Amino acid sequence: MTKAGIRGLHGPRGTGSTARGAGRALVAVYAILALAATGRSVVQILDRFAEAPVAYSLSALAAVVYIVATIALVARGRTWIRVAWAAIVFELAGVLIIGTLSTFAPDLLGIDDPSPFGRQATVWSFYGAGYGLVPLLLPVLGLIWLRRRSRTNAADASAVDPTDATSGRPA
């Protein structure tokens, strides 16, 4: 596709949805992870919340963050782009912090089962090992994608905006 063709997919300036091209695959992975995290969290809370309330609460939080990230990546508009940034940064911090705690100080999370596939494992435990490290890699890809997208949107805005106040010249 020509550059113009790709830009044309992004919608009004600064508001392009991620739901095109490679972003579509990114959203797919986010959606599947959101579903998996939500399913796991619901089961843990309904079935055995008392076993590890801290870990399971974090599990629920992770699920919510993934859902928000998925929606924010699909929705159009500058606010949603900011929400997407926030959610992805939060989830990266989450997987790094909880990954470290679960590996080196599991008692702080109330976990006594060291297995990433065990009863007490959450999406972020052991850096997402129980999910093929996808929870660790995905936010990195997400941030790279958001940066590319904001650059493309910025290029669109300065290239095609005839009402650009800074230009001072007739369109």
Add this chain to the structure above:
Amino acid sequence: MILGFTIAQSAVAGIAGLLCVILALAKRKPNDATFLALGLVEVLLIAQVVVALIAPAVGNPATGNLIEFWGYLITAIIIPPLAAFWALAEPTRWGTLVLGIAALAIAVMVYRMYQIWTVQLA
């Protein structure tokens, strides 16, 4: 769960996933073959629901956590239709990749379901 059926199911999902990933690398857009492959994965998941409902009554009960098992199965069964819907509006290799990702996710989930069903209580 039945071991033979589980292996078949995982294999079908795995092969469908790999097929879609290879086609995506070859820049092919989603076609009948890719959608049919995902459709087959879905049919097998529906069959798995039937198996899971009947199995305990015929001497094959789950030794693992049933809530966890059904959580996985219900999550799994909604993924192929969602993926197909999502890929329909993306007539490029990325749409094909979406189908591949979904199929591979199902392959993993089926394997996890089998682990949960047959967990050996220490």
